[in-house]
Amino acid sequence: MKKIIVGPLTRANNSSSVEVTVEDKRVVDARCSGIFFRGFELILRGRDPRDASYLTERICGICSAAHGTAASFALEDAAGVRPPRNGNLLRNLILGADFLQSHIRHFYLYSLLDYVRGPNQRPFIPGYTKGYRLHGKVNEAMVEHYFQAVEISRLTHKLLTLLGGKAPHNHGLLAGGSTVSPAADILMDFGSKLRKIIDFIKNIMVPDTLTLAEAYPDYYEIGCRAPNLLEFGLFPRSEDDNERSFPGGVIIDGHPQKLDSSAIREHLKYSWFTGNSEPRHPSRGRTEPDREKEGAYSWAKAPRYGGKPMEGGPLARLWIRGDYRKGISTMDRIVARAMEAEMIGKSMEGWVEELQPGAPVFNAFNVPREAEGAGLTGAMRGPLGHWLRIEKGRIAHYEIITPTTWNFSPRDDTGQLGPVEEALIGTPIEDENEPVEIGRVVRAFDVCSSCSVHLIVPGTPVKETIIVP
């Protein structure tokens, strides 16, 4: 038995830490720890509810539009306002562009170097020396595509800039709609850039994932877990939000079910938060730290749906929609992400067509004095929820459950492992000194610790204990 700790797990949107126990060259136990402590939910209290969309974007640089969207939905829910038709389409385009940015950067900049040898220069060296299966021209082409991906991902951020003024942390996502009137020149620019991005995804990125799949077919058998999948629904088809392009839904042990967000509970037994009481729904969630808590090992809470650990992300979305049901594994996650990027690109072209120049983009509204709202959306890495309560016109309670909290969660009150932990069990480790396999399994989930937002209540003393990175 040997313990391996990968910390920092780099090439993720902020480093996290993974500890595995290896026996007979296989992972027999795994623990995922969040190492980030900021307290966004506490920072939000007392502020103007309209500020939440811009402020929560700052949780995460790679998926900021998803937070802006969830925050907008939450306030619209509380205020009872809907965006105009153009407003909904513009927001879909902004979020869609950020999806393309995130998926392209994740595959090429974060994930690829687990499978492909980078150029012989920093920061691609040092790195592991073994386990790379692509050689010669194939490897070279992949490296070339890496740098092309940098260029193309810049274009994705330009789409955000065209409609939101800047990227990341754009200004185009707010309750009530969006802000840039879709004039012909902007749409032409947007459409032309989008076309280049779509061509890249279709002709380079999707084939590259298939090249990886051919060279690493065993990764269809690695990182597997039961089909327990969750999605809140992505891209409202219309301003009424009666239906979403990627529908929300739940798969429990392979069986599709209707989404019921009241079935969500946050467990705290293995998280450094007080309270071993009944797990709570996020609208009534509590964030009180207890770093000394016996047996706990992560700052992430453990959200469960109907008591089950749920996986979110492109694979879950495509599975729920019925577009991809090959398997639940490391390689399936990678392939599904590229497929989803292609599908979103295509949808975006349709939304550009639907925009009506001259029609309104924003509906003004009054912030309610007392109200509650929930903003649920699909985000790049899975289901994202913002729960908001307004008292005296100000934010009284704000709770955020990010996709990474679902995917990277620790054990729950009943001892069930979190999804990444489940997926790690059984992973073969060829060389304990170069455990490249761990990163492959974890990164396929596109873990993002920037989005582990739960934090500490100020004034509560925190004992000086070692936080395993």
Next chain:
Amino acid sequence: MQGKTNHKLLEQLIPRLLKPRAGESRPPVIWLGTNTCAGDMLSLLNSLDPGYRSLLTDLIDFRYNYLLGTAEGDMATGILDETMAELPGEYILVVEGTIPTRSNGLYCVIGRRNGEPLTALQAVRELGASARYVVAAGTCAAFGGPYAAAPNPSDSKSVQAVLERRVINVPGCPVLPDWLMGTLAHLIRYGEPELDDLNRPKLFYGETIHNLCQRRHYFDNSIFAKKPGDPWCMYKIGCKGPVTFADCPYRQWNSEHLSWPVKANTPCIGCVSPEFPDGDMPFFEHLPDVKLPGIRTTADRIGTITGVITALGISGHMIGSIVTNRLPHTLKKGFSGNGMLQKLLKKLR
């Protein structure tokens, strides 16, 4: 105008700056991510000329990059020790993110050393001590930013606040790629750029958004937007342009100079400012929120006091100085070493 000239100058400089002078090698750069959303590194990737590839092959030796480096675990942390031992006084340290100081910095652990956690606080202090230059990339690293907002749950501080030496502040949430690339290019080719009293390169942060704004004539003629999405002056729906020093209106985002928040019909929220976000909120209100509800206690003071100053700045500007244009100068002084804001910030942080 100053800003425009600077913009053009930079465009001319960068291609020439790509190659170090004969006999010089690319300077080693360590890019540390501390308590951050990674938005500043992602923003740097948006640089057009030079792009990321040229940056790596022509301009710098990117020894450590928490987001994009291949190495993970102890191998990654080892690069930091190796660089400090082998190249003291030679490498440029770029820090992205705030530095949590609570519990000796354990709120942000960036890796392990000898099996023990290596905190961001410790790493910044050690690496900062023997770096040739220290650059704070983005508002978090430069001034604290959103994670240090009240009640600042992690007691996060700016890089300058935890280092004895001078830190070059390149703020922005995120930092605009040109600002950072331009600062790096200047450091490599010409040494330290001219800095203001908050150690920001004057090249990029020398003038207010308000003075450079394309919609300034709407302000002068009192044509104001009533809601986000209106194509007029954003002043009455919360624009912090009058108290924000950056060249966004000229330079625009991102590298292709496409747009910026006011062009997108939304208020500037002052994301480059030392008081961001507390002193700039609510984002959509004409005057900052000086009456925060009693939920927050002592840390409230930061938000309140800087908020009052922003409020004074904006309303003072409105009342007295439109014609004479004197207030921005007073205000700039106010941001400077002898100014009231600077003193207050010092006291508070």
